[in-house]
Amino acid sequence: MAVLHGAPDANVGSASPDPAVHPDNRLDYTDQAMFLALRATGEESMAQMVWVYERPVDLDAVRKLHENLGFGLFGRRIETSPLPFGRHRWVAATGPAAPLDIEQSARPRTELTDWADERAGLPIDPETGPGWRLGVLPMTDGSTAISLEISHCLTDGMGAVLTIIDAIKGIRRELGYPMPQSRTRSRALKSDARDTLRSLPEVARTVAKTIRLAYRRRNDISRSAPPPQLAYAGDPDAEVQVPAISVFIDLDEWDRRAEELQGNSHSLLAGFAARLGARLGRQRVDDGAVSLLIPIADRAEGDTRANAVSLDSIAVNPAPVTTNLSDARAAIRAGFKKRRDEPDESLELLPLIPFVPKVAVKRGADVLFGFADLPVSCTNLGDLDPTLGRADGSDCAYVLLRGINGRIPRKLLEQRRGLLTVASGRIGGQISITVVGYEPGAVNTKQSLREHVLHVLGEFGLTGIRQVEG
Secondary structure (H helix, E strand, O other): OEEEEOOOOOOOOOOOOOOOOOOOOEOOHHHHHHHHHHHHHOOEEEEEEEEEEOOOOOHHHHHHHHHHOOOHHHOEEEEOOOOOOOOOEEEEOOOOOOOOEEOOOOEOHHHHHHHHHHHHOOOOOOOOOOOEEEEEEEEOOOOEEEEEEEEOOOOOHHHHHHHHHHHHHOEEEEOOOOOOOOOOHHHHHHHHHHHHHHHHHHHHHHHHHHHHHHHHOHHHHHHOOOOOOOOOOOOOOOEEOOOEEEEEEEHHHHHHHHHHOOOOHHHHHHHHHHHHHHHOOOOOOOOOOEEEEEEEEOOOOOOOOOOOEEEEEEEEOOOOOOOOOHHHHHHHHHHHHHHHHOOOHHHHHHHHHHHOOHHHHHHHHHHHOOHHHOOEEEEEEEEOOHHHHOOOOOOOOEEEEEEEEEEEEHHHHHHOOOEEEEEEEEEOOEEEEEEEEEOOOOOOOHHHHHHHHHHHHHHOOOOOEEEOOO
């Protein structure tokens, strides 16, 4: 890919790829699977990063950040194939995806996360755009928040981190994608048809693997079906804003407590997620364990996949984790080793994705993500480059890392028997932890979720907890 180091007078989109290089702009099968699954369920999945400064920000620097963000993994959109079973493709969408949104009226600090939720509720679309947005909120106590929302169909968490760091540094990466609608419909039909014909031998082999895997996992498929009768506390088709809260703990305290419990930062986060999952009723019926769905980054240099991760499901017993993390740490180590030694055979079925009917995509996602086991998504981004915290050129006070479902039908939440995600990153001398949770049949507010989170952190003996709302 071509790289431009942005200068003050650089023109957005002025970088050009080497004309001798013709990158394959077809979506990776995993990326197409995510796109189709979200389209089938009506969800909007996004990553959101919020910087909080205890002062007014340098708006000129934020405007430059806004200009620089529209490159690399953010500078593209999805163009669907005209064939119902064709491969979708990336097309260029460099430059700002939407205007920089600077709130004209200051709001109280107590409304910070309400504003972040409102930002997450704005339309984001990886196909029609905008694929990402940037907004600024001045607050009445003199502090300022900056929020960035990105479609998960454009990038995963680590891809977002790397792209944002590039933008802060003024680096603009040109991926060499064609402009939207650069192929005529006739040409697109012929090209995608040829690609499909060439893929048929691979598809035939994949069908045979699918039959064998479906037989072995017939119980999982059966359990993934939604309950036959569901009673909804409200309109089942209404879109729900799932509560999300963030807390911050000094790294010294976090690491010291992890060591005292015979664990490390990874196992302490996993123990917290398991204990919180148990508190919110997400234990497996057969053994009482909590299934943690842990993404493992697999992004290489120059990797343009949107979601360059593998998913590892690890069962953690929530009972002993507040006094001893040895079992949780061992389970994580064994799970990672198994994933290295035995790659997920479900991934071998991905060449079938373009041919799968919408209803089957929905059911397949339920099996792939293990919704029948009431999983808790647990993302640990680890130690982050300090540059990430410098949205206006200098260090902010807090960085919120949020994995958000911008809109999700209540019916889907109830069918999956709720949702719980935990995401963390270590930056600025503290660990940032964001929890997004919905419990069927319960009072689902930010206050109730905050009480659950603070209670569980207290069980671990963690007391130096700060909240971003003041």
